[in-house]
Amino acid sequence: MAGMSIALNRFGLGARPDDSPGDEPRAWLAQQLERYVVAPPPMAGQPASGTLVAQFAAYREQISQLRKSAPPAAPPTPPMTSRPAAAMAPLVPQPPIVQTGDDPAEALRKQFGQQSRDLYNGAVTARALAALQSPAPFAERLVHFWANHFAVSGDKMEVTNLAGAFEFEAIRPHVMGSFRDMLFAVERHPAMLLFLDQAVSVGPNSPLAVRAGNRPNVRRNLGLNENLAREIMELHTLGVRTGYSQADVTEFARAMTGWTVAGFGRGPIAKFTGATGRPGDFVFADAMHEPGTRTILGQQWPQAGEAQAAAVLDHLATHPATARHIAIKLARHFAGDDPPPKLVARLEANFRKTGGDLPSLYRTLIASPECWAPGTVKFKSPWEWSISAMRAVGTQQLQPNAVPGLMNQLGQPVWKPGSPAGWDDVAGAWAGPDAVLRRVEAAERMAQRTRDQIDPRARAAAMFPAALRPATAQAIARAESNSQGVALLLVAPEFLRR
Numbered sequence: 001m002a003g004m005s006i007a008l009n010r011f012g013l014g015a016r017p018d019d020s021p022g023d024e025p026r027a028w029l030a031q032q033l034e035r036y037v038v039a040p041p042p043m044a045g046q047p048a049s050g051t052l053v054a055q056f057a058a059y060r061e062q063i064s065q066l067r068k069s070a071p072p073a074a075p076p077t078p079p080m081t082s083r084p085a086a087a088m089a090p091l092v093p094q095p096p097i098v099q100t101g102d103d104p105a106e107a108l109r110k111q112f113g114q115q116s117r118d119l120y121n122g123a124v125t126a127r128a129l130a131a132l133q134s135p136a137p138f139a140e141r142l143v144h145f146w147a148n149h150f151a152v153s154g155d156k157m158e159v160t161n162l163a164g165a166f167e168f169e170a171i172r173p174h175v176m177g178s179f180r181d182m183l184f185a186v187e188r189h190p191a192m193l194l195f196l197d198q199a200v201s202v203g204p205n206s207p208l209a210v211r212a213g214n215r216p217n218v219r220r221n222l223g224l225n226e227n228l229a230r231e232i233m234e235l236h237t238l239g240v241r242t243g244y245s246q247a248d249v250t251e252f253a254r255a256m257t258g259w260t261v262a263g264f265g266r267g268p269i270a271k272f273t274g275a276t277g278r279p280g281d282f283v284f285a286d287a288m289h290e291p292g293t294r295t296i297l298g299q300q301w302p303q304a305g306e307a308q309a310a311a312v313l314d315h316l317a318t319h320p321a322t323a324r325h326i327a328i329k330l331a332r333h334f335a336g337d338d339p340p341p342k343l344v345a346r347l348e349a350n351f352r353k354t355g356g357d358l359p360s361l362y363r364t365l366i367a368s369p370e371c372w373a374p375g376t377v378k379f380k381s382p383w384e385w386s387i388s389a390m391r392a393v394g395t396q397q398l399q400p401n402a403v404p405g406l407m408n409q410l411g412q413p414v415w416k417p418g419s420p421a422g423w424d425d426v427a428g429a430w431a432g433p434d435a436v437l438r439r440v441e442a443a444e445r446m447a448q449r450t451r452d453q454i455d456p457r458a459r460a461a462a463m464f465p466a467a468l469r470p471a472t473a474q475a476i477a478r479a480e481s482n483s484q485g486v487a488l489l490l491v492a493p494e495f496l497r498r
Contacts, residue, residue, distance in 0.1 A: 005467035006372055009498045010334065011365075012137035014388025015463040029366050032136035033359050038172050042129035047119065049165040049190050050280035053263050056161065057279060059112045066105045116160045121404050123164025124414045128403040131387045132395055139175065142362065144383065145333055147171050147415075150186045150236060151422030152195040154415045159195045163415035166191035179326065179356030180317035187232060187313065188282035190261040196420065199264060201225035203257040203290025211287075224290070229253035231420045237316040239325030244297060251294045255301060255309040258289035323351035329425070330361065335370045336377040337426040343370040376497030379427035382410035384498070385439060389490050392463060393450050410438050436496070443490035447483040456485030464494050 007025035008015045021028040134140045147167045154163040170189040174182035186192055193199040202208055202222040209222055229252040233244050263279025277283045284306035294301040296312055303311050316322060327347035331339035347364055354360045365371050380388065386406055407413050411430075417423045424430075456476045460468055472492045479485035489495060 002374060002466045003372060004465045005463075007138075008463065009388070009494075010371070010376075010378065011141065013131055013134075013141055013384070014137075014391045016132075016391045017394050017459070017462070019462075026366050029138050030363060032138045033176060033362060035136040036139035036176055037134070037136070039168070040130045040134065042126045042133065043168055046123060046126055046164060046168060048280070049162055049169055050263075050278050052119070052161040052165060053190055053261065053280035055115075056158065057263050059108070062108055063105055066108065116157075118400075119161045120154060120164070120415075121400050123168075124404045124407070125398050125400060125402070127164065127167065127414065128387065128390070128398060132390055132398075137391075138362075142175050142358075143167070143172055145330075146175060146182065148417070148422040148425070149329060150182075150192070151417050151420055152191045152415065153417055153420075154413075156195055159191050162191035162194070167415070174358075176359055179322075179351070179358060180314065182358070183236065183313065183317050184310075186236070187228070188259070190264070190280050190282070192228070193259065193261050193282070194264070196227035196231060197225045198228040198256060199260040201228075201253065201257050201259075202288045203254055205292075206257060206288050206290050208285075208287040224250075224253055224257065226250060226253040227420075228259075229256055232313070232316065235421055237325065238319060238321040239328075242321040242325070248296050251296045252309070252312055254290040254292075255294045255296070255312055258285045258287075258306065259309060260285050260288065318352075318355050320352060323348045323356070326351060326356075326361075330365065331370070333378070333425055334365050335368075335373065337428075340370040343368050376494060378498050379431045380496060380498055381423060381425070381430055382407060382412035382435075382439075383414070383423075385496065386410065386442070388495070388498075389443065389446055392459065392490065392495075393446055393454060393486065406442060409442065411435060436491075439496070440487075440491050443487045446490065447487035450483055450486055452482040454482060454486050456482055456489050459486070460489050460492075463489075467494065469494060 003025045004021045007021045007029055008019060011029050012019075131137070131140045131144075150171065152159055152163055152166055154160040159166075166186075166189050170185040170192075171182065174185055190199075201224055204224060212222055226249055230249045233249060233252065234240055238244060260283055262277030262281040262283045286305055289305055291304075294308060294312075297315070299315075301308055301312055324344070327344045328339050330347055331343045335343050346368060347361060350360055350364045386403070404414065412423060456479065457473070460473065460476055469492075472489075472494060475492070476485045476488050479488055
């Protein structure tokens with residue numbers, strides 16, 4: 001029976017009122033790998049990255065034009081109404097109507113800022129609803145794991161609108177595929193290319209740099225950017241301190257020059273590269289590419305153009321260090337902050353044997369005894385706690401700003417980690433007294449909304465079959481009301497951990 005609780009909470013996202021793993025929790029988890037839905041109903045109508053890139057490019061062009069001309073005298077701009085993301089029309093390159101004396105650029109910035117917030121909130125809400133409604137919560141947990149592994153941050157203006165599309169387009173379609181395919185989708189997505197400034201990285205001896213050589217004002221704005229190359233090696237594949245050097249990072253950055261985003265360039269890059277395509281598409285701009293053979297990780301890479309970085313990325317996707325790095329992170333996520341060495345070795349061997357077949361890794365997790373250790377081995381992140389709490393009380397619908405506001409309060413705003421490394425996956429990041437107090441406050445609000453319609457004793461027994469501690473059961477039974485009992489359940493030791 002305790003295995004059912006582990007399946008529901010450690011592997012899944014917490015029990016819903018109608019959840020039951022049955023007598024075979026391992027089989028229940030394995031079946032979810034077949035039931036996973038790439039684009040569940042809550043995500044219907046979410047705008048694609050191409051639409052969002054075109055929208056941002058139009059906004060930036062409007063700002064540029066407004067700076068060149070005096071603001072027109074006209075009636076004030078009507079206030080923008082808040083609408084669902086799917087219903088919002090893209091901005092068109094027309095200057096806003098403003099009062100005489102107003103700053104039209106500032107008015108446009110406010111308008112675009114509100115639209116960005118609506119889009120972001122809509123995407124976060126869609127993500128949360130998918131997690132609440134999914135019949136395959138183990139699979140949804142894996143989506144969240146990989147989105148954090150390949151983290152981008154909506155704190156950067158160019159990425160705010162794209163963060164949701166990044167998860168929906170680059171992560172979700174590949175969760176049940178290969179690590180290699182997910183890696184390529186991630187590194188070519190406009191959100192990643194813009195987040196880490198790869199879209200404007202120019203080789204020092206590229207045709208674009210040579211052409212701009214006699215134009216100091218242009219040349220000053222061109223240069224090699226190593227951000228994406230470094231994070232691919234350090235975070236996405238090999239891991240920190242795994243034998244690569246600074247020279248390897250620089251050479252890989254040179255190989256990646258030319259990987260950019262259609263419809264986003266401006267200035268000399270847009271004028272000279274000749275890169276064309278639908279807005280948001282990955283394109284290779286040969287004019288930005290650093291020519292020549294590269295030496296990376298002790299190997300020669302003579303390929304020309306786009307194929308050069310692709311060959312290196314292929315190599316990194318199945319490198320032994322990558323296998324170990326991914327094994328450690330998966331083991332830490334499912335078996336404890338100190339990953340069990342035997343589990344790491346088992347996952348690493350599977351990765352190397354299959355070339356990074358992800359469902360095979362997941363089945364290894366399900367079959368490994370280390371993942372079924374009794375008790376609770378992980379302290380939930382704010383996202384994990386929030387989703388499990390909403391599942392516990394049977395939440396089916398959400399107000400547009402509810403989840404973004406809650407995640408801000410709890411200190412883990414969705415798609416806004418403090419660094420490309422993503423959010424920490426250890427208890428020390430989330431178990432502080434102030435953080436726990438915020439969860440208590442949130443739990444009380446959630447419980448009040450249940451209006452005493454939930455029997456907390458029955459719900460606790462269903463959520464933690466054969467794993468509910470007597471002290472927790474007693475505290476819930478002594479609660480003055482059902483809603484108080486629900487609040488106690490949501491902050492019980494069993495609930496705060498998994």
